[in-house]
Amino acid sequence: MESPPGLDPGHRWRCGACGNLTRFDVESTERVRRFWHLDLSGGGTVDAEERLEVSVGPVTCRWCGAADAIEVVSAPGSMAPSTASGDGVTSGDGVTSGDGVASADGVTSSDGAATAR
Numbered sequence: 218m219e220s221p222p223g224l225d226p227g228h229r230w231r232c233g234a235c236g237n238l239t240r241f242d243v244e245s246t247e248r249v250r251r252f253w254h255l256d257l258s259g260g261g262t263v264d265a266e267e268r269l270e271v272s273v274g275p276v277t278c279r280w281c282g283a284a285d286a287i288e289v290v291s292a293p294g295s296m297a298p299s300t301a302s303g304d305g306v307t308s309g310d311g312v313t314s315g316d317g318v319a320s321a322d323g324v325t326s327s328d329g330a331a332t333a334r
């Protein structure tokens with residue numbers, strides 16, 4: 218499972234207008250680095266993907282169309298996101314540069330990661 222851009226793991230959106238929890242239009246602009254694993258024919262697969270920059274635009278409810286009533290609430294039964302720092306993004310390849318970049322963009326402001334110093 219994957220978290221949409223702008224939403225921290227363990228959280229979910231909720232439409233305060235109609236109660237929708239599961240259907241949203243999410244606008245985002247993302248700059249992504251992908252590790253392409255090619256074969257000699259030039260085709261290949263993506264082995265790793267790193268979101269360098271994520272900018273989230275409006276989130277709109279698919280049910281009632283409200284854009285101002287979307288709230289971020291914690292998801293029931295989710296794992297405690299205490300291990301959020303090293304979320305296995307850099308697993309296979311020996312790339313050392315970009316750790317923690319993907320989640321640290323302050324897009325949702327609900328996690329105290331930026332003020333932890």
Ligand SMILES: [Zn+2]
Nearest residue numbers: 232235278281
């Ligand atoms: Zn709604």
